[in-house]
Amino acid sequence: LVQISFLHIRADFVGYLTARMLAHHALRGTEVRILISDALMLEEDRVFYDSLAARYPNIQLQYFRWQNRGVPRPGDIVDRLHRVQHTRAFLTLTREPGRSRYIFGGRNLHDGFFFSSPLDLHAWPFLHTYDEGGFQDLGFYSVYEDLEVELSDDQAVRNVAAHHIALWNRDAATQTVGPMRSGASDRVRGMRHYLSLPWADGRDQIRWYADAIDAASEEVLIITPYLNPPEQIQAALLRAAARGVTVRLIARIESTDPAGFIITALNRRYAARHADLFEIEEYFPRPRMMHTKAMVIDRRLAVMTSTNLDHRAYWHDTENGLAFLDTPEVGALLDVVAEYRKTTRRLTPDEPQHPLGELLHGWGWLRSVF
Numbered sequence: 001l002v003q004i005s006f007l008h009i010r011a012d013f014v015g016y017l018t019a020r021m022l023a024h025h026a027l028r029g030t031e032v033r034i035l036i037s038d039a040l041m042l043e044e045d046r047v048f049y050d051s052l053a054a055r056y057p058n059i060q061l062q063y064f065r066w067q068n069r070g071v072p073r074p075g076d077i078v079d080r081l082h083r084v085q086h087t088r089a090f091l092t093l094t095r096e097p098g099r100s101r102y103i104f105g106g107r108n109l110h111d112g113f114f115f116s117s118p119l120d121l122h123a124w125p126f127l128h129t130y131d132e133g134g135f136q137d138l139g140f141y142s143v144y145e146d147l148e149v150e151l152s153d154d155q156a157v158r159n160v161a162a163h164h165i166a167l168w169n170r171d172a173a174t175q176t177v178g179p180m181r182s183g184a185s186d187r188v189r190g191m192r193h194y195l196s197l198p199w200a201d202g203r204d205q206i207r208w209y210a211d212a213i214d215a216a217s218e219e220v221l222i223i224t225p226y227l228n229p230p231e232q233i234q235a236a237l238l239r240a241a242a243r244g245v246t247v248r249l250i251a252r253i254e255s256t257d258p259a260g261f262i263i264t265a266l267n268r269r270y271a272a273r274h275a276d277l278f279e280i281e282e283y284f285p286r287p288r289m290m291h292t293k294a295m296v297i298d299r300r301l302a303v304m305t306s307t308n309l310d311h312r313a314y315w316h317d318t319e320n321g322l323a324f325l326d327t328p329e330v331g332a333l334l335d336v337v338a339e340y341r342k343t344t345r346r347l348t349p350d351e352p353q354h355p356l357g358e359l360l361h362g363w364g365w366l367r368s369v370f
Contacts, residue, residue: 003164005035005089008108011048012128013119018109019052026058033168037084038063042138044128062168064318066175066199079316082369086317087195088306089164093157100157104322105148106291106306113144116287142256145288147336149304149322149329160193163320167195176200190327196307196319205307206314210236212297216245221296223337224309225252225289226263227270227280228370233309237278247278249309250340252290253347262360262370266310269357271347281344290340294333302330311368 002025009015026032034049041049041063053059064085090103107113111130118130118141130141151157163177170177175197196205213220213236220240227249229237241247253271255263271280283290295303305321307313324330361367 001031001033001091001093001161001165003033003035003089003091003161003168004109005085005087005091005164005167006108007037007084007086007088008040008110009034009036009045009049010042010110010128011045011126012111012130013121014109014111014114015045015048016124016127019048022059023052023056026056030058032056032059033062034059035062035064035085035087035089035168037086038065039081039084040138042128044126048126048128067172082312083199083316084318086306086313087164087167087320089160089320091157091161091164093161097154098152100152100154100161102151102157102160103148104151104160104304104320106146106293107144107148112142113146113291116143138258140256140258143288144291145285146291147294147304147333156189156191160322163193163195167318170197174200190325191329192323194321194323196314196321198315198317203314205319206230206232209233209295209314212295212301212303213237213240216240216297218298219246219248219296221248221250221337222309223250223290223292223294223340225255225291225293226308226310226313226370227251227253227267228263228310228367230311230314233314241277249278249280250283250290250337250344251280252284253282254284256289259370261354261356262366265354265357265360266367266370268351268354269361272349272351272353272357275347275351276349280347281341282347283340283344285343292336292340294337296330296333296337299334300330301325302327302333304333310370312370315368 002022022032049061053061066080066083088104088106092101094100111119121127121129151160166177177195177197198205210232237247253267257263274280293305293308302324303321305319307319307321313319
């Protein structure tokens with residue numbers, strides 16, 4: 001089995017190379033599954049991958065689109081367009097011991113995560129050609145810096161695979177996932193994988209994060225491109241600071257994502273209001289944009305995740321992550337953070353706010369979807 005799961009997957013250079021590799025394995029009899037967000041697929045990308053699946057029957061496409069139950073309400077119409085598939089997985093399973101792999105991180109499968117500038121693909125009209133500076137639509141190009149983890153232990157990979165296979169086979173009516181059976185113990189040397197489907201699991205990810213922050217006695221470290229936490233997590237951060245715990249946020253303030261002006265406005269407002277309570281540092285390795293999402297509690301618990309520190313991630317989108325407790329991976333992540341911090345800028349309470357920050361934050365509905 002090869003199963004890949006991303007927010008964005010495009011018919012660009014990276015997409016073309018990936019498609020050739022997937023076709024190679026499909027021809028050899030491997031089942032290939034691609035899980036992708038329907039709302040974010042541009043027509044040229046959709047045609048490319050639909051054609052790939054049509055040529056190779058072993059390649060299956062699943063376009064994720066959230067469906068409400070019962071009679072739709074006005075908000076359900078927005079949710080159907082807004083809620084996306086945000087889990088990340090590059091999963092390969094084989095019967096040969098030691099050859100299965102799971103690669104996880106914040107990366108999406110398009111050229112902006114691999115190249116510092118868009119490639120000229122005009123000679124291949126079936127591929128996605130980016131326009132320089134076209135940031136504010138679904139065909140945008142932005143250069144990202146991200147972090148990934150590769151699992152190679154057979155037991156660990158198969159445990160994670162059980163979650164992703166169950167996500168692929170989730171109940172269509174309720175969007176619930178499970179049961180998940182891997183045939184192996186779920187106790188893999190201090191590591192766990194989790195899935196979050198907030199509309200189906202009671203938004204447990206919020207509770208889990210708040211509990212982890214409440215357990216901190218020394219330091220809460222969060223790396224995030226977004227600064228718009230849900231109320232429960234914000235309250236946990238304030239409780240941590242009040243009891244003397246260092247709360248350090250390494251963030252990306254300026255956003256070049258679609259609707260980036262809204263994200264930038266909310267980030268700037270949060271930074272200006274909390275720079276005196278928390279240690280907020282801006283990491284912007286120009287021309288790249290920091291895209292890493294992680295949390296470390298007391299230098300013992302590390303969470304690598306697809307989850308941004310915003311309302312959307314905890315209330316709307318599918319998410320997943322790897323949690324490590326007292327393992328070498330915790331130190332490895334802290335080493336990466338130390339490299340980030342060599343070029344960060346400590347923010348102060350007099351940071352300039354975006355002129356729309358207060359207005360956008362005061363609009364509760366808008367804040368809840370970003």
